[in-house]
Amino acid sequence: MTYENILVETHGKVGVIRLNRPHALNALSAGLIEDLNKALEAFEADKGVGAIVLTGSEKAFAAGADIKEMQDKTFADVFIEDFISKWENVAKTRKPVIAAVAGFALGGGCELAMMCDFILAADTAKFGQPEIKLGVIPGAGGTQRLTRFVGKSKAMEMVLTGRMMDAAEAERAGLVSRVVPAAQLFEEALKVAATIAALSAAAVYAAKESVNRSYETTLTEGIRFERRIFHSLFATEDQKEGMKAFVEKRAAAFRNR
Numbered sequence: 001m002t003y004e005n006i007l008v009e010t011h012g013k014v015g016v017i018r019l020n021r022p023h024a025l026n027a028l029s030a031g032l033i034e035d036l037n038k039a040l041e042a043f044e045a046d047k048g049v050g051a052i053v054l055t056g057s058e059k060a061f062a063a064g065a066d067i068k069e070m071q072d073k074t075f076a077d078v079f080i081e082d083f084i085s086k087w088e089n090v091a092k093t094r095k096p097v098i099a100a101v102a103g104f105a106l107g108g109g110c111e112l113a114m115m116c117d118f119i120l121a122a123d124t125a126k127f128g129q130p131e132i133k134l135g136v137i138p139g140a141g142g143t144q145r146l147t148r149f150v151g152k153s154k155a156m157e158m159v160l161t162g163r164m165m166d167a168a169e170a171e172r173a174g175l176v177s178r179v180v181p182a183a184q185l186f187e188e189a190l191k192v193a194a195t196i197a198a199l200s201a202a203a204v205y206a207a208k209e210s211v212n213r214s215y216e217t218t219l220t221e222g223i224r225f226e227r228r229i230f231h232s233l234f235a236t237e238d239q240k241e242g243m244k245a246f247v248e249k250r251a252a253a254f255r256n257r
């Protein structure tokens with residue numbers, strides 16, 4: 001399938017989605033979100049894909065919602081279409097999604113990256129929630145997810161002033177998992193995604209769901225949830241294979257079922 005606003009490819013068991021509206025620094029138009037959702041759905045359904053990399057260009061992961069497209073919308077327009085709700089599909093994807101961010105990740109671009117399971121950043125990455133400068137506030141989870149990632153003080157400063165943080169600050173603050181030289185970002189993201197895609201799919205899905213649960217529940221409930229999921233993985237062939245392989249000092253050959 002070909003898309004107008006994204007490029008899609010597979011590298012072994014890794015699905016890659018590259019945002020591709022260079023003339024608008026990958027601003028997230030309705031058409032781009034539609035393409036992104038279709039590509040995510042296709043990768044979710046593809047048994048040959050075990051992890052997904054979401055990336056942009058050297059200059060921009062994405063510079064936010066498309067301001068030209070939304071500037072004339074009224075309250076009734078955005079309320080009735082439930083503007084932004086369609087963006088959340090990234091966060092609902094069950095396969096791991098890694099954001100590989102170079103250049104600008106601003107507004108909705110920063111929010112889209114935060115919907116992914118983790119962010120690998122190039123040393124050129126710049127993150128920010130500049131919506132306040134447009135007379136609005138973040139609308140794709142920025143006030144909630146950024147605060148959980150970096151804490152109230154830094155999130156509040158960024159959301160209230162719209163200032164950007166560079167990759168080093170983003171790593172210090174816990175927004176990104178790692179910073180790599182820009183020239184190595186894509187290869188590194190592919191490598192990490194391939195590592196995940198080679199593991200037991202049941203364990204990977206369970207791990208993702210359990211970590212995400214920590215954002216939604218109390219510690220006691222989260223630990224109970226984790227324990228039950230941990231127990232349930234003993235019903236999989238992959239648990240038998242993974243542990244047998246360790247004992248036999250060989251690489252595990254997961255069957256992913």
Ligand code: CAA
Nearest residue numbers: 023024025027063064065066067068107108130138139140
């Ligand atoms: N929407 C639409 N077009 C955008 C855009 C956006 N978010 N960001 C950049 N563009 C366009 C510019 O209009 C420009 O197009 P033209 O050549 O036709 O004029 C082109 O991309 C290149 O941009 P610049 O010339 O501005 O490039 P620059 O290097 O000088 O600046 C930048 C880069 C600092 C990222 C600047 O483009 C910028 O500030 N962009 C807007 C960032 C922003 O405010 N994002 C938040 C959007 S609101 C939102 O996302 C809401 C939400 O929470 C969901």
